[in-house]
Amino acid sequence: MNNILPQSPENKPINSNSILKAALALVILIAFCLAYMLFESKETMAxxxxxxxxxxxxxxxxxxxxxxxxxxxxxxxxxxxxxxxxxxxxxxxxxxxxxxxxxxxxxxxxxxxxxxxxxxxxxxxxxxxxxxxxxxxxxxxxxxxxxxxxxxxxxxxxxxxxxxxxxxxxxxxxxxxxxxxxxxxxxxxAALRVESLKVIGVTYNGKEFEDDRYKARKLEKIKLSVQLVKNELTEKGKKTVFIRILDPDGSTLFDTDMGSGTISMNGQDIGFTIRREINFDNENLHYDFIYHRGIPFRPGNYAIEMYAEGFKIGAGGFEVK
Known part of the structure; x- marks a missing residue:
């Protein structure tokens, strides 16, 4: 006659814990697979x-x-x-x-x-x-x-x-x-487009700082940190970027000694503050543009508009107190 040993009570929690851990590991693996598939789908769509x-x-x-x-x-x-x-x-x-x-x-x-x-x-x-x-x-x-x-x-x-x-x-x-x-x-x-535009203040001793509002007594220059959109339709090569900075009254900051001038947009001549040449290769898409005011900035809100090849490609702004 076979001897049948009764199941020890200590064995039941051990088996239940093992099943719970295995199920949890399976759920984590499935979630990881779904996240990876979603990432691959986004890359494929791009x-x-x-x-x-x-x-x-x-x-x-x-x-x-x-x-x-x-x-x-x-x-x-x-x-x-x-x-x-x-x-x-x-x-x-x-x-x-x-x-x-x-x-x-x-x-x-x-x-x-x-x-x-x-x-x-x-x-x-x-x-x-x-x-x-x-x-x-x-x-x-x-x-x-x-x-x-x-x-x-x-x-x-x-x-x-x-x-x-x-x-x-x-x-x-x-x-x-x-x-x-x-x-x-x-x-x-095929036109250039700005993905992001950050305004960075530069003090009289050359220190850079980023803030929502800049103090006029500290602000000597502004640096525009621009990230362009990757675009396979855009022809590679030298591009001229025109930057227009509007003061609190809506007037264009204009100084011919600093390179200011006018451009034609939609059949109308508008003034620009500075212009810069860039070499667009569709790989290195970050560019910095420096504007030296020469005189203190007046308090108020300033608007920034960027143009290239006959199109408005981006906009931003900053405040001076």
Missing amino acids: NQEEVINAKVMELANTRIKLDSITFQLDQQIAEVNQLGGDIGELQRAKAALEQDKVELTKNYSLEIATIKENFNEKIKGYETILRSKEAELVKLREENEQLSSENSNLKSEKMGLSRSVDEIRARSAEVASQNRVLKEKVTKA
Whole structure:
């Protein structure tokens, strides 16, 4: 007969504690995994946004080129038809071009390199057709001049065709206007933007300090510590940044000896306090700008505005007591 030993009462708490610890460890592991997945998701979304912005710009540039070729084809078709030439090849080229425009809108998911490879060769082909037809147009113009002197009836036909050309030009002007709007949107998306702007006071002995309010008797200079936004659409290279500091009365601090001047914004000339050149490489995005007033700052609230490449890129302010 087997001897069955009764379970010791001391064993039950030990087993319960072990299960509780294991469950707690599992919960902690799951929370860590969820946090890691959330971080990876945010990183992926940021990378996707950069790729989308670059792809939008490439698609816009390609569309502008295709619209430009359409405009030139329309002009050649109208003129060749007016001069009595064969417009069959030009019409086929235009039909293919319109299909390429449709394909461009469908190929949004393609990589940028694939878009360039697919459409650059097509664009070169259309440009070759335009050049070859231009030589034919020269000959047609000469022949038409001879025929015009022999047949006066062509004048009435030319008047009707002229109206067609005017209509085409009107449509082409509308397309050109739409392209300008699209180009402006692309330019705005590529503009510099300020992510953060800190105002740091500098005393007469060169000591820097950051405060919500600065004492006028201590404040000799201000340092603007600026962090720009990383933007793959922005062209790298030298950029001119204009800084406008407005006093408590709303007037621009202006001193030509310190480099003050005026810039045109939205068709209006405005004054700026200082301007600085920066070398934008889309990597080192922190810049410091020093403004030496020369005379004591008046008490009150000061506003700061920053401009670059025709756009307002940031703003801030500080108070002097």
